[in-house]
Amino acid sequence: MRPLVARADGSVEVLGGFRPAARSGTRACGLEAADVIPIPEGCTLMHLPERRPLALDTRDRPIEIEADLLPVAAVLPVGYLRALLPASRPLPGSRRLPLFGYAAVVEHNGALKVAAMRTDRFAWWQPEHHGSAELLPAIAMARAALPDNRLVEHLTTCATDHRCYTAQNTFFRRYEGALPASPACNADCLGCISLQSDGAAPAPQPRMRFAPTADELFTLADYFLDGRDAAIVSFGQGCEGEALTRDDVLIEATQRIRASHPHATVHINTNGSKPRFLEQLIAAGCNSVRISAISFTDSVFRAYYRPLGYGLDDVMACGRVMAEAGGQVCLNLLTFPGLTDSPAELDATVAACVAMGVQQVQWRSLNVDHDWLIDVLSRAGHALDSGIRMPQAYETVRHRLPGVEHGNFTRPVRTGAPSPWG
Ligand code: SF4
Structure with a gap:
């Protein structure tokens, strides 16, 4: 070589x-x-x-x-x-x-x-299913059906300019549809792809600038879920802040989605900051959560997320409340060679997965300037020099978490799985 x-x-x-x-x-x-x-x-x-x-x-x-x-x-x-x-x-x-x-x-x-x-071969997300000539007609159909819905224009930019697969699927009315909900966030992650607060690097997907109403969220979800191959609607996308900060709007939208689409998977991608609110959302009909985390070591978590008003206890509680309600719990593990695969991190990750009732670990490569992250974490006291290599880390976690799935993408909640709304 x-x-x-x-x-x-x-x-x-x-x-x-x-x-x-x-x-x-x-x-x-x-x-x-x-x-x-x-x-x-x-x-x-x-x-x-x-x-x-x-x-x-x-x-x-x-x-x-x-x-x-x-x-x-x-x-x-x-x-x-x-x-x-x-x-x-x-x-x-x-x-x-x-x-x-x-x-x-x-x-x-x-x-x-x-x-x-x-790490995953799920057919929904293969490149050949995306970016086809059918996209513009599909966008035109959504515009005609939902003429006053600001989310349609927002997702048009995501689907075309940023080539976001979830936005494209929203217009194709198949697989997983996007319901971006919040322009604000209660964290300031080093690797946030929608907002770099110090402006030192461009954010690849500019943050949405409006707060959609419950009606905009519901009508888009309703339009999407009427598609033949539509299965999941997801709050919490790469183009927004933290969906759990939208409180009552999310609850109203979720209640209406659940009432109209009793078999849909209503999912939220979140930083796991608000377990009490997630509980209310579950009662409204949300049955799947994906919680993002770079680490379950408090000093690494704080250095990376720069969270406002929440901590790892809340993140862990978000998994627990969904697991106890019988819904799906996924961990979006933001991986970094030299950190994620260190023995101490692996112990903490495995323990957190057990405590949170994680059913699937999604292994993602963290998007960030690697030397900047190393510099920030070394100032927080982490040397990042004891990794055992990512393939070995992956096998270690698989071995220590029997029954847990591993991949890259969220699946629909299985039919017949216990659900909180009966
Ligand atoms: S939690 Fe999500 S939206 Fe908020 S700063 Fe982090 S990556 Fe960005």
Whole structure:
């Protein structure tokens, strides 16, 4: 295997005379054939500006590559999990990288390979089902059916400009539909894709600027769920803040959705900040939750989320209240090589999954400038140098949580599962 590097003009070349390197947190390591898979369809190569590539010399020592060469990273499509970070080092004063889940990439026998593993093959989310010529007519139909609903215009931008699959599916009236509910949030995550509060990196999906009414949420859900292959409506999308901050509006919309669509999965993606309110939402008809977390270690959680008025106890309680009501509990585990796969983090994650009644772990590559995150967490006292590698971490969690599903995507609540509304 050989390292890949880029020129400033974007051209990519193979670097001779060195072995490829990657990083697990702060630790540089070699890349072996077992660490990589063929680069999947839909993967994007990016060069990392204002950074130096690292490689291993003939004695396997990490060295910086001088000259005008830049590191190259791969950004994976959905359904794949990053295993190692790209081997790069930021130059003094370098700007923050845009929010992507950068993974190590190499050349091997004339082909590109990436440090990753496949975690889900759920047909709903395959790229070939999205971005088709049918999208614009589907948007036109929604506009005609819901002429005064601001969510239709908002999701049109998401579906076309940002190519969001959930927004596209909302218009196709199939699988999982988006119900973005809140322009505000009670956290300020380092990797928030809808708002970067210090403006140092662009947010890939600008935050929605209005607070939809219960009627707008319900009528869009009603339109979507009348589609033949529609199964789930989801509050809490990448283009918004925290849906649980919408209190009464969410409850009214959920009651109306449940009354009209008794078999639908009414789901919420959340930071898990408001368990008492989630309880009320469950009573209104919500039967599925996906709670996002980077870590169940308090200092890591606080350094990353910068939460306002809530803590890990609330996050754990959100899982518990849904599990006790008989609904579906998913954990959206925001992974970072060198952090997620450290033995202490794995112990905390497994314990939290048990306490929360998690039924499915969704393994996601955290989108963030890796060196910025490492810098923030090292100032909070975390060294990020004891990862056991992500594939081993994945297998460890699978082994220690028998009966728990692992993947990338939320499934509809199974028919026949106990439900809180009977
Ligand atoms: S909880 Fe979600 S919306 Fe709020 S800051 Fe974090 S990523 Fe952004």
